Amino acid sequence: MEIQTDQQLDSLLGAYKTAVEQWIAAIREEENFATPDHSMKEWEVWDQAGFREEEAREQAKAARQAYVDALREKLYNF
Numbered sequence: 001m002e003i004q005t006d007q008q009l010d011s012l013l014g015a016y017k018t019a020v021e022q023w024i025a026a027i028r029e030e031e032n033f034a035t036p037d038h039s040m041k042e043w044e045v046w047d048q049a050g051f052r053e054e055e056a057r058e059q060a061k062a063a064r065q066a067y068v069d070a071l072r073e074k075l076y077n078f
Contacts, residue, residue, distance in 0.1 A: 004070040012067040019056070019063040026056035 004012075030053045033046035072078065 004074045009067070009070055009074065012063070012070050016060070016063040016067045019060040023053070023056040023060040026053040029053070 026049070030046065030049040033042065033049045035042060
């Protein structure tokens with residue numbers, strides 16, 4: 001295993017923060033579709049926004065895990 005440099009860790013942390021910001025934006029987008037319009041069309045649009053939120057959440061979790069794994073490798077060498 002390769003010991004991570006601070007620059008590599010900074011890059012992974014930056015990627016995580018970016019992913020979290022994208023997740024937050026997806027949550028807000030989904031929230032915006034929760035309107036009093038009870039039509040099937042709006043429900044489908046809201047559903048699609050929900051799928052995008054789930055995908056953004058998974059990306060944020062993966063970015064976090066990449067950072068944690070690299071940090072663990074640097075600090076504990078495993």
